[in-house]
Amino acid sequence: MSGGGEYPYPKYTWSPAGGWWAKTKNWQRKTGVALVALAAVAGPIALFSSSNHIKFPAEERRKLTEEDDAGEKELKTSSSRTEEEPPGIIGGLF
Numbered sequence: 001m002s003g004g005g006e007y008p009y010p011k012y013t014w015s016p017a018g019g020w021w022a023k024t025k026n027w028q029r030k031t032g033v034a035l036v037a038l039a040a041v042a043g044p045i046a047l048f049s050s051s052n053h054i055k056f057p058a059e060e061r062r063k064l065t066e067e068d069d070a071g072e073k074e075l076k077t078s079s080s081r082t083e084e085e086p087p088g089i090i091g092g093l094f
Helices: 028-051 057-080
Strands: none
Touching: none
16 A cells, blocks of 8 residues: 555665664664663763863853853842832832
8 A cells, every 4th residue: 555565675785774674683682782881881981071070260260250240230230220219010020
């Protein structure tokens, strides 16, 4: 109905993925073994990388700049309001 099923194909064709209509034995077990091996290799690398991370001064300056910017925003919003102004719509939040 949709394609007509499996058509004849050459038996000598090789592919790392298994070729046409690959039905490899124990594919689930092999996939599980590959995932465990990947985790066994990537896990220690990630732990080593995080323990040996070096923060450069630029990162510290950026952090301080973000804190200063937040402080400036608070100063602008608090200093722009006068004593005579009524509070905003929702209890003085706006």
